[in-house]
Amino acid sequence: MNVTVRLPGALRDIAGARAAIPVEVPAGATVGDALDALGRELPAVARRVRDERGALRPHVNVFLGATNIRDLDFLATPVSPDVEVHILPAVSGG
DSSP: OEEEEEOOHHHHTTTTTOSEEEEEOOTTOBHHHHHHHHHHHOHHHHHHHBOTTSOBOTTEEEEETTEEGGGTTGGGOBOOTTOEEEEEEOOOOO
């Protein structure tokens, strides 16, 4: 099953300037599986998104379509064919 992972501008420099990375995951896969597949293709990107234990870094948001996975089943959220997973840095300041 094909899933597209969309990257923010801040990660494109280590992804060969690509904004979208297609990854192949098995049927029944989760967002975590899609990020694992991304990590196999682009380890430098994976290290910026997840820590050494595989947890999502606190300053990174991941959306499945338009919904933040923090509002779903987090990394265990199931993905469907041709879905887009968006990685976005958290924005803060004052």
